[in-house]
Amino acid sequence: MKPAGSQRTDTASSPTADPAQVANGADQAAGGRWVFACVLLLVCVLTACISVLREIDASSMTNVGLVSVLPPLYWTAVGALICSFATCLIQPTTAGWLLAAHVVVFIIVVYGSTSVISDIPRGAISWRHAGITDSLIASGRPDPQVDAYFNWPGFFMLAAFVTKAADLSSPLALTLLAPLVANLLLVGPLMMIFRALTANERRCWLATWLFFCANWVNQDYFAPQSYDLLLYLVVLAMVLTWYQSKPISARGRSPGLVICVVLISVATIPAHQLTPFALLFVITGLVIARRCSLRLLPMILAVGVAGWLLFAAKTYVAGHITELTAGIGDISAAGSANFSDRLEGSAGHLIVVRFGIFLSFYLWLLAAVGFLRGYLSGKRDIAAYVLAGTPFLLLPLQPYGGELLLRVFMFTLPFMAYGVASLLLPSDQPLRGNRRIIPTITTVATSTLLVACLIVARFGNDRIYQFSEAEVTAVARMYDLAPASSLLVAAADSVPWKYQEYTAHDYETLTALWADGRRAEQIGSYLTAEASDREVFVLITRTANVSVRLLGSAPATLPKRVESALTAIPGWSAVYRNSDATLYYYTPEVDR
Amino acid sequence: MKIVFGSRWWAFAGLGLTLMAVILTALSVDNILRSLTVLIWVTACPGTALARRLGKLDGLVLIVVGVALSLVMAQSITAALMYLHVYSWQVVFAALATVTLACIVPDLRPTGPDGELHGI
Numbered sequence: 001m002k003p004a005g006s007q008r009t010d011t012a013s014s015p016t017a018d019p020a021q022v023a024n025g026a027d028q029a030a031g032g033r034w035v036f037a038c039v040l041l042l043v044c045v046l047t048a049c050i051s052v053l054r055e056i057d058a059s060s061m062t063n064v065g066l067v068s069v070l071p072p073l074y075w076t077a078v079g080a081l082i083c084s085f086a087t088c089l090i091q092p093t094t095a096g097w098l099l100a101a102h103v104v105v106f107i108i109v110v111y112g113s114t115s116v117i118s119d120i121p122r123g124a125i126s127w128r129h130a131g132i133t134d135s136l137i138a139s140g141r142p143d144p145q146v147d148a149y150f151n152w153p154g155f156f157m158l159a160a161f162v163t164k165a166a167d168l169s170s171p172l173a174l175t176l177l178a179p180l181v182a183n184l185l186l187v188g189p190l191m192m193i194f195r196a197l198t199a200n201e202r203r204c205w206l207a208t209w210l211f212f213c214a215n216w217v218n219q220d221y222f223a224p225q226s227y228d229l230l231l232y233l234v235v236l237a238m239v240l241t242w243y244q245s246k247p248i249s250a251r252g253r254s255p256g257l258v259i260c261v262v263l264i265s266v267a268t269i270p271a272h273q274l275t276p277f278a279l280l281f282v283i284t285g286l287v288i289a290r291r292c293s294l295r296l297l298p299m300i301l302a303v304g305v306a307g308w309l310l311f312a313a314k315t316y317v318a319g320h321i322t323e324l325t326a327g328i329g330d331i332s333a334a335g336s337a338n339f340s341d342r343l344e345g346s347a348g349h350l351i352v353v354r355f356g357i358f359l360s361f362y363l364w365l366l367a368a369v370g371f372l373r374g375y376l377s378g379k380r381d382i383a384a385y386v387l388a389g390t391p392f393l394l395l396p397l398q399p400y401g402g403e404l405l406l407r408v409f410m411f412t413l414p415f416m417a418y419g420v421a422s423l424l425l426p427s428d429q430p431l432r433g434n435r436r437i438i439p440t441i442t443t444v445a446t447s448t449l450l451v452a453c454l455i456v457a458r459f460g461n462d463r464i465y466q467f468s469e470a471e472v473t474a475v476a477r478m479y480d481l482a483p484a485s486s487l488l489v490a491a492a493d494s495v496p497w498k499y500q501e502y503t504a505h506d507y508e509t510l511t512a513l514w515a516d517g518r519r520a521e522q523i524g525s526y527l528t529a530e531a532s533d534r535e536v537f538v539l540i541t542r543t544a545n546v547s548v549r550l551l552g553s554a555p556a557t558l559p560k561r562v563e564s565a566l567t568a569i570p571g572w573s574a575v576y577r578n579s580d581a582t583l584y585y586y587t588p589e590v591d592r
Numbered sequence: 593m594k595i596v597f598g599s600r601w602w603a604f605a606g607l608g609l610t611l612m613a614v615i616l617t618a619l620s621v622d623n624i625l626r627s628l629t630v631l632i633w634v635t636a637c638p639g640t641a642l643a644r645r646l647g648k649l650d651g652l653v654l655i656v657v658g659v660a661l662s663l664v665m666a667q668s669i670t671a672a673l674m675y676l677h678v679y680s681w682q683v684v685f686a687a688l689a690t691v692t693l694a695c696i697v698p699d700l701r702p703t704g705p706d707g708e709l710h711g712i
Contacts, residue, residue, distance in 0.1 A: 154671060161681050161684050188659070191652060234659075264660050
């Protein structure tokens with residue numbers, strides 16, 4: 001691996017060596033001690049963080065999530081890691097592998113933290129995605145009638161194959177470490193992108209570091225968008241490395257590599273609804289800005305996207321055409337869905353949301369200043385400007401369930417991080433003596449602020465993402481009891497369910513029934529009426545109740561009131577109960 | 593005779609990993625070793641072997657393109673079989689193993705006049 005700074009070729013001093021050589025020899029010896037100290041520090045940080053994370057009791061979190069239970073030792077260790085990275089970065093001869101080791105340790109202690117705290121997969125959506133994969137394994141084919149996932153099933157097909165080939169008992173086995181693996185896989189494409197944008201190896205590592213200091217949007221779990229982000233970055237890395245409109249090496253013209261770029265680009269289309277559009281936009285932007293010589297690539301992507309919508313996903317598109325096109329150009333709807341609607345819920349949740357918003361705007365501001373400074377000083381990174389700006393054009397297209405701003409942040413993050421790195425390390429010259437002090441301080445200060453916001457924003461909702469063993473047992477009990485075509489009802493979506501029998505049952509939540517205009521008593525009557533046609537199970541869990549309170553999606557007392565309403569109706573009874581969950585079932589014989 | 597693989601040590605490592613994945617899967621070994629071997633193999637080997645043959649890539653670039661190509665190939669073959677209603681994970685596995693071996697074996701062929709084995 002290349003050294004991050006300027007490379008010195010001096011060797012140890014000899015009796016005839018001049019004083020400069022002697023000094024360099026002494027520097028080299030000091031460098032060896034420095035590397036040893038850094039490696040020792042990394043081992044200590046890793047050990048300390050893992051040991052304190054293993055002691056954490058996830059059930060004692062407050063409304064600000066993981067940050068409320070992280071002990072001071074964890075913060076101290078992460079702080080030491082930040083200081084160590086900044087100091088290594090500024091050293092004249094720090095090896096790239098040492099900076100890479102800092103990035104990897106950071107990813108493990110931050111993005112792998114929840115996997116250490118609990119061996120239960122985090123977030124209801126991971127469980128649901130495991131269920132979709134399980135359904136594909138069982139049926140061997142995607143049924144587009146089921147839902148949108150089955151119209152863009154590329155990721156789930158891959159997961160189905162991996163599950164069977166590795167002989168895993170369930171796709172759930174893939175979900176626990178997914179965030180850690182997904183982030184580790186991003187390091188390579190990110191470095192390739194940054195090396196294509198600048199020859200300053202130190203700036204490349206700083207941009208990669210800042211990417212992971214700011215990736216708060218929680219889109220790196222076992223999900224199609226996580227997989228497609230990897231492909232998105234690989235395509236951009238290949239295009240920027242070989243097909244920027246500037247002198248490139250002859251091997252970049254290999255037809256095989258062009259086929260690789262096209263193949264990986266097209267593979268994004270069946271896996272996710274949004275990422276191919278983002279890729280189409282940024283590649284088109286690069287072509288217009290004369291930073292991509294593959295001028296047919298946008299055309300191929302556009303035809304691929306249109307073809308998929310018209311043929312493979314026609315079932316979903318035909319059934320949702322009004323919904324899909326209603327938001328086009330409606331800036332106010334996109335603004336309220338992506339911004340103001342998210343500022344709801346409990347006081348603790350609002351703090352978490354505001355940390356995320358602050359982090360995003362702070363990063364964008366620093367990046368804008370970095371780009372402006374570079375532009376004014378004559379270093380115009382046109383490709384970086386295009387890649388950082390073009391994804392914002394997605395905003396007027398669709399509210400995307402209020403998540404589009406998050407996705408835009410995700411698509412722009414690598415290039416915003418590069419802009420910030422350009423601001424913190426503007427010079428391409430090796431830094432020596434006092435000139436190292438300011439970049440070190442600014443790197444430490446910026447990283448510390450970003451990481452503090454990252455941990456609050458990313459893990460702030462963990463009270464509704466971390467499930468208990470008791471809840472998992474209750475859901476398993478529900479599946480044991482429920483015959484095919486049952487109606488399974490939970491208080492909210494934060495339940496570890498749908499990981500099996502995804503298409504075998506209908507799923508409903510009390511918050512959705514409440515949003516349809518039903519009060520607690522009416523929900524009780526509705527469920528009783530449903531129970532005359534099929535089996536109905538109502539599962540009330542601790543995490544789902546917290547979710548209702550935290551997100552404000554319904555009155556906080558709704559689950560309790562529905563429980564009271566159900567128990568007042570003859571025939572409803574609790575068929576299973578443990579410390580975190582109660583399962584209600586309606587027995588028609590009692591009533592009839 | 594001296595066997596020279598040049599700096600392409602992963603051709604040999606890839607061959608070893610591929611054979612290990614194939615053997616463990618063929619024997620239906622049910623343990624953590626098979627899971628780990630197959631997971632690493634699926635995400636790295638087929639694409640890395642193919643990428644080297646297509647572009648003579650090296651280092652970080654080879655790993656990045658190789659991992660992406662591995663995943664895309666696995667996804668594409670699975671999808672093709674699912675849409676043709678003939679999905680079988682063993683067929684996908686066999687196709688990926690064939691691609692990997694076909695791309696790795698030429699790296700081990702003798703090329704020098706002295707009878708030494710050279711990698712590309």
